[in-house]
Amino acid sequence: MSEPKVYRTELNPVHFLQRSAAVFPDRVAVVHGSRRFTYRELTARASRLASALRAAGLEDGDRVAYLCPNTPAMLEGTFGVPAAGGVLVPINIRLAPAEVDYILEHSGARFAVVDHELVGLVEGAEGTEIIVDGDSGEPDDAYEQFLAGGSAAFEPVPVADEESPISINYTSGTTGSPKGVVVTYRGSFLNAMAEIIETGLSYDSVYLWVLPLFHCNGWCHPWAVTAVAGRHVCLRKVDTAQIWELLEAEGITHACGAPTVYIALVNDPAARRLPQPVTVSMGGAPASPTLLERMAALNFEPNHVYGLTETYGPMTVCVKHPEWRELPNEERARLLARQGVSYLPHEEVRVVDESMTDVPRDAATVGEIVMRGNNVMRGYYRDPEATARAFEGGWFHSGDLAVWHPDGYVEVSDRAKDIIISGGENISTIEVERTIVKHPAVLECAVVAMPDERWGERPKAFVTLKSGQDADEQEIIDFCRERLAHFKCPAAVQFGELPKTSTGKIQKYVLREREWAGQEKRVN
């Protein structure tokens, strides 16, 4: 580590917690059911965690996995792990045990903090020390006992280089195995600042944890909300009745999440116009004009965003122009349903053709969205080849197809890759296909997205059976359910020949076209 420069501090989001604890020590930082604790306490808990991890043998750069719903433990880890000099590995709690195993092993996680309801997911884990959180806050809770072994006076490990990793976020890319998206201290800090500015977070904000913290580190919001000494309202699971109750009872001002959640929310019997405006950043899948209109009527202020795990979550936002307020509802909703422009501090996204030339801004020519800069991941963990592929030509390739409007706003029209997004979760079609072909009766198969009213999209499998073999739809689905997270399993199976090119390549787009006939777009 070189001599520190008087004119430079390495950007580090842990600083945000220290600052809020210094300025607003007595302010409530976390609400979780009947539990409430202040910024002084949150800092003390994160420090104890860091201290206890070091005492347990954690060394600089060691990985610490998390398998938790949106609980205080998960929030504490978002600060405590980097404070300890470790690297966060938040894992999707809807994965199957084998998938969790893969991630623990691939990341080389030394520790894992696991919610008591999820211990079944890590029973096969070897080489990772498991700390179980009973989520009770009681002294006899194993997690609380672990914290009690640490010191609240622990000083965060200084960051020698802001470009070093703070977190590895595993994502189903286009290939079967999840890839570890490495994000940095610098990127997290700048993205948190960007979220504060674009979503208008302030010293008075109250944030409801609808968005899973394991998705791109809750899109950098643990850091952003803490920076403005906002209040974190935790949520173990997405329960629309409970959300409606908390929105009013806690005076929520901000939330995030996939459109699916808000479709359920506006259709809930408890739906009513809120007394206070609630800014909601929606991403993970495009939000429909219909949804945006209904939300506005209930006093939500939807903020339509777009991004990927590889871009720290959102990197574009549909920035609203005041003059749009004067437009007819339908026209306004159509403008707001676009993915928009880059967040204020970030480099402009581009929509390019295959030769990396910008497509015309004619709202018609389709190209790929590519991006570059402080909001792009450092690379895929232990996968230089995939990194090189993703960074071809000096830009990150989103794999998302879009048109570019004359006003510079992008609008996603389809995905180049075949990824399915179901309820905000990525599903790799290749991964599902690989599972299905393990079935003894299956010759070959192709999985594509089919539209689904509730989840946006769900996988549909097209299967060709081996000659003389037999299997029915339910058997294939059950076969998958034994091997994959349930949300990744096909919702329907159709048997028959697969359409192919002359060279024998399966034409998935033909299957998709059939499923989406009559729909305007090819994503939902």
Added chain:
Amino acid sequence: MSEPKVYRTELNPVHFLQRSAAVFPDRVAVVHGSRRFTYRELTARASRLASALRAAGLEDGDRVAYLCPNTPAMLEGTFGVPAAGGVLVPINIRLAPAEVDYILEHSGARFAVVDHELVGLVEGAEGTEIIVDGDSGEPDDAYEQFLAGGSAAFEPVPVADEESPISINYTSGTTGSPKGVVVTYRGSFLNAMAEIIETGLSYDSVYLWVLPLFHCNGWCHPWAVTAVAGRHVCLRKVDTAQIWELLEAEGITHACGAPTVYIALVNDPAARRLPQPVTVSMGGAPASPTLLERMAALNFEPNHVYGLTETYGPMTVCVKHPEWRELPNEERARLLARQGVSYLPHEEVRVVDESMTDVPRDAATVGEIVMRGNNVMRGYYRDPEATARAFEGGWFHSGDLAVWHPDGYVEVSDRAKDIIISGGENISTIEVERTIVKHPAVLECAVVAMPDERWGERPKAFVTLKSGQDADEQEIIDFCRERLAHFKCPAAVQFGELPKTSTGKIQKYVLREREWAGQEKRVN
């Protein structure tokens, strides 16, 4: 220049203008009397300027000085000069010709953009090409003709290293010659983001240019206001009647400046309660509780800040706690009159004793404020010795004395150095003393601040005449006025012996104590 990284963009505030021009091209960016132009036009003008400067021979890193009031040309330079790869040198327009000469020469300015009313200040300049701005916007204006020679399609010169200088801001330090404070692209970008967050700038903001743009680059506000596509309302000079008119006519939401300006404003006959709240960041000198109370009554929301040119302007802010609203006026005003805590993204300031140990947070023990991090200058231009002195012990020494309150807020109590701040302008007492002793009748002298109702402080000279020589007060003042900016000249001169230590050192604090007898503080 190394290969650009896909995951990194060098932080560069020029980006803010490009982004706002892309998202809000038709929005009014600049208002100047009857002139108004949009973000598309502002970008085009800044690009033309950059292009014309390159065509005129500007090379990477060349300095471009500005001697302008708060005009469009000055704003355009704040973007156009870095876009051209040059380094801005904004010069205080109240300096005397000899002082301007010194800065042009010391900075090695290749070009200087000079307002038509200020050409007298650069008549002796050699080696600097002068571009005169008639501030008319008319085609026959020399500045407009210069712009017309450039191309609106000019692409900003990319920044290879965000730690390189964007600007050199000359300041009267404690020694006679102004020192060039070098600030970086990285620091300017992060400080602009900090201003947006702490002062609540948003896409609806309208900013009135009361604060001179030549003071620490208008405390980074040209960049901050542009980032949120806010509206810049220019002002050639501080005229209270005009300010009152613009506050209402333009729907101003934000402004900055020294308390002196706002003392004049609230005491103006036109003073009235504003229909909209106006956030005012006040720094340069401590704001009194009385002023803060009066401003609040007129619907100003004062934001009390503190910093130095060496810290990009403000680096602390008196962050308000909601519960302070319930306190009696006087008590609240006393809390708000403190200088506060570091801006959200910055490292905490410290108050230390001579051994660099933190003083107790007892609101009583006096120490020096020291700071470190992304908001500290890179160093003094061409002055490694002064830089090393300022950075002793790995922290920047503000030279300001303060107490530390139990809640972590700092409050400036005095200045360790003898700098005088008069109407927001720094005056080096040593510089004034050096001028006075040039008078043939003067033996020695000492200059200290005396309290002044209008300007906060003004210099008072204590003079010992040579034996057998004679001079009166007016003669000394006139002598100074021929050699110094008028605001630096003594407001009073007293003749007699000077108090000295046994080793012969003049005890300036004894003189100061006499002048400030009966006052609670030693700064105003």
